[in-house]
Amino acid sequence: MEDEEINYGELGLKVGLEIHQQLNTKHKLFCACPTQLASDEVKRKAIERYLKATKSEVGEIDPAALYEMRKGRKIIYEVPEGHACLVEMDEEPPHELNQEALTITLAIAKALHSIPVDEIYVMRKIVIDGSNTTGFQRTAIVALGGEVSDPEGTVKIQTICLEEDAARKVSEGRGFIRYNIDRLGIPLIEISTAPDIRDPEQAMRVALKLGLLMRLSGKVKRGLGTIRQDLNISIKGGVKTEVKGVSKLELIPKVIRYEVLRQLNLLKIRDELRKRGISNDSVKNELTDITDILLKSRSKLVMRSVKKGLRAYAIRLRGFKGILGWELQPNRRFGTELSDYAKAWGGVQGIIHSDELPNYGITQKVVNEVFSLLNLDPSKDAFLFVLADHEKAERAINAVIDRVRKAFHEVPKETRGANPDGTTRYLRPQPGAARMYPETDVPPVRVTEDLLSEAEKIRPPTPDEMLSELISNHGLSEELAKQLIRDPHITTYLDLVAELPNVQPQLIASTLLIHLKSLKSEGLDVDKVGVEELKQLLAMVGKGAIAKEAIPEVLKTYLSSKGKKSIQEVINEFSSITKEELEKIVEEITGQFKEEIRARGNRAFSFLMGKVMAKVRGRADGKLVANVVKEKISELNKTGGS
Numbered sequence: 001m002e003d004e005e006i007n008y009g010e011l012g013l014k015v016g017l018e019i020h021q022q023l024n025t026k027h028k029l030f031c032a033c034p035t036q037l038a039s040d041e042v043k044r045k046a047i048e049r050y051l052k053a054t055k056s057e058v059g060e061i062d063p064a065a066l067y068e069m070r071k072g073r074k075i076i077y078e079v080p081e082g083h084a085c086l087v088e089m090d091e092e093p094p095h096e097l098n099q100e101a102l103t104i105t106l107a108i109a110k111a112l113h114s115i116p117v118d119e120i121y122v123m124r125k126i127v128i129d130g131s132n133t134t135g136f137q138r139t140a141i142v143a144l145g146g147e148v149s150d151p152e153g154t155v156k157i158q159t160i161c162l163e164e165d166a167a168r169k170v171s172e173g174r175g176f177i178r179y180n181i182d183r184l185g186i187p188l189i190e191i192s193t194a195p196d197i198r199d200p201e202q203a204m205r206v207a208l209k210l211g212l213l214m215r216l217s218g219k220v221k222r223g224l225g226t227i228r229q230d231l232n233i234s235i236k237g238g239v240k241t242e243v244k245g246v247s248k249l250e251l252i253p254k255v256i257r258y259e260v261l262r263q264l265n266l267l268k269i270r271d272e273l274r275k276r277g278i279s280n281d282s283v284k285n286e287l288t289d290i291t292d293i294l295l296k297s298r299s300k301l302v303m304r305s306v307k308k309g310l311r312a313y314a315i316r317l318r319g320f321k322g323i324l325g326w327e328l329q330p331n332r333r334f335g336t337e338l339s340d341y342a343k344a345w346g347g348v349q350g351i352i353h354s355d356e357l358p359n360y361g362i363t364q365k366v367v368n369e370v371f372s373l374l375n376l377d378p379s380k381d382a383f384l385f386v387l388a389d390h391e392k393a394e395r396a397i398n399a400v401i402d403r404v405r406k407a408f409h410e411v412p413k414e415t416r417g418a419n420p421d422g423t424t425r426y427l428r429p430q431p432g433a434a435r436m437y438p439e440t441d442v443p444p445v446r447v448t449e450d451l452l453s454e455a456e457k458i459r460p461p462t463p464d465e466m467l468s469e470l471i472s473n474h475g476l477s478e479e480l481a482k483q484l485i486r487d488p489h490i491t492t493y494l495d496l497v498a499e500l501p502n503v504q505p506q507l508i509a510s511t512l513l514i515h516l517k518s519l520k521s522e523g524l525d526v527d528k529v530g531v532e533e534l535k536q537l538l539a540m541v542g543k544g545a546i547a548k549e550a551i552p553e554v555l556k557t558y559l560s561s562k563g564k565k566s567i568q569e570v571i572n573e574f575s576s577i578t579k580e581e582l583e584k585i586v587e588e589i590t591g592q593f594k595e596e597i598r599a600r601g602n603r604a605f606s607f608l609m610g611k612v613m614a615k616v617r618g619r620a621d622g623k624l625v626a627n628v629v630k631e632k633i634s635e636l637n638k639t640g641g642s
């Protein structure tokens with residue numbers, strides 16, 4: 001389905017945003033440890049724990065974690081020296097709430113017209129994946145309400161919270177998971193909007209605005225992984241789906257479009273199943289071992305699995321022909337959804353279904369034999385199988401059958417994870433309302449007038465204040481400033497302006513907004529130009545080592561080399577030529593085009609200028625070239641006139 005055909009208003013699209021941003025405070029939220037992550041060189045020790053959960057919590061647990069937990073999964077926490085203390089190790093109670101983090105949160109809340117609460121109560125929110133040594137995350141509501149303006153309608157803020165970040169996962173394997181606890185306890189601000197967003201582009205604009213506002217406080221961390229966006233997305237007749245971990249702003253509209261597409265397709269599948277007159281109790285949990293038939297095709301996948309002691313267990317899906325291969329999102333079919341369930345609940349590699357066969361070395365002849373063994377009609381029916389031991393196969397198939405049965409009446413409530421291409425995958429069922437308990441180790445904090453006036457001092461500028469700052473202090477044209485304030489590149493812009501005092505902001509803005517965009521429209525992968533490359537290039541321009549006119553050519557050459565040349569190598573190729581060299585070039589060209597220049601008389605300037613600029617390809621400043629060319633022409637006119 002083409003996007004242009006989708007009318008999001010008619011579909012009743014509703015989107016809410018949840019943004020988590022790390023604060024750049026001196027200390028963590030509940031101890032005196034720094035908020036920088038440990039480098040690999042830092043000495044560390046490891047402590048071991050086992051995941052545990054009480055019965056009442058079980059309903060909220062990631063099924064994969066639950067499965068591991070029942071097996072007694074070991075958790076290893078790396079404790080890097082100087083980056084974590086007894087508090088993160090849960091061997092000492094938390095210290096008092098970090099005032100700096102609270103002040104920053106209040107400042108951001110003010111800028112959003114959110115109303116601070118009178119007293120901050122720290123709560124415990126249960127987390128059971130092992131990412132918190134305590135088994136819970138500490139969180140506190142700091143402000144309520146507020147809004148973000150947007151041309152398509154104001155988006156309300158629901159809550160602004162201050163919370164501790166979780167430990168970061170380092171690796172995971174059979175029976176263990178390893179975390180580094182340097183990230184645990186870094187203060188996070190969490191801004192949740194109401195589901196007031198009505199179309200995919202609006203969601204990106206609002207996220208950009210919130211991100212920018214936080215950035216403008218000057219008190220938040222920058223770089224990959226310091227900001228994380230979650231979305232909840234629903235359409236009429238569908239369900240509110242939570243999508244976790246959208247790390248790139250630019251991906252937000254795509255994630256929303258694809259999720260809408262997925263829900264629409266699931267509703268179509270439901271209607272199709274009804275039309276075919278199949279009922280959901282026809283989906284039976286009867287495993288048939290089809291290993292021996294599959295082996296006849298000498299499929300490497302099957303043979304490898306059998307060697308490991310696994311078998312192929314199949315179930316019948318009467319009337320399902322074409323349903324499993326039905327594409328929900330680009331390259332993700334209904335069968336892919338089932339596969340996600342099998343992986344999460346059964347710990348298997350996935351499923352294989354008849355709509356994708358013959359494939360994997362399994363021949364049509366063998367597929368036909370499976371159909372007849374299962375007593376199915378290949379023109380109407382379908383089957384699927386897993387390669388697993390019997391216990392895992394049962395668990396995987398149970399989850400798959402539950403999911404297939406839901407297809408008859410609804411879009412299931414799920415928490416999904418964002419993939420790098422904008423599609424999403426099943427993570428776990430949605431938890432009920434998060435269970436919270438008061439954190440008795442941290443006393444409540446009164447939000448005093450003093451605290452509020454401290455916050456006022458660092459309140460980030462409003463977008464209008466920012467716009468006038470860009471125009472009057474940075475010297476940007478109004479047009480460029482307005483464009484910049486709506487563009488995700490603004491954060492890169494601010495970084496570069498701060499780090500390159502010798503480079504005109506106007507030049508930085510035009511590089512980001514004009515040159516990179518035009519290279520993108522030429523089909524080059526401009527994402528390959530990172531902040532570091534831009535910094536090197538612009539610093540050279542600032543020093544006068546290359547002409548600003550060379551910027552587009554340098555970037556184009558760099559991108560076209562597809563990683564074969566470093567930006568520095570390309571910069572060297574373009575480094576400026578001396579005035580003497582330039583004069584020599586002008587001399588040469590004048591000699592070459594004597595007749596043309598004479599014929600043009602007064603209009604020779606632009607002709608000669610064009611020829612020279614093409615020759616120097618940005619290796620000389622435009623003004624300098626113009627001067628040399630003018631001199632040359634007046635020289636020619638003099639000699640020509642005498």
Ligand SMILES: [Zn+2]
Pocket residue numbers: 028031032033083084085086087088185
């Ligand atoms: Zn600490």
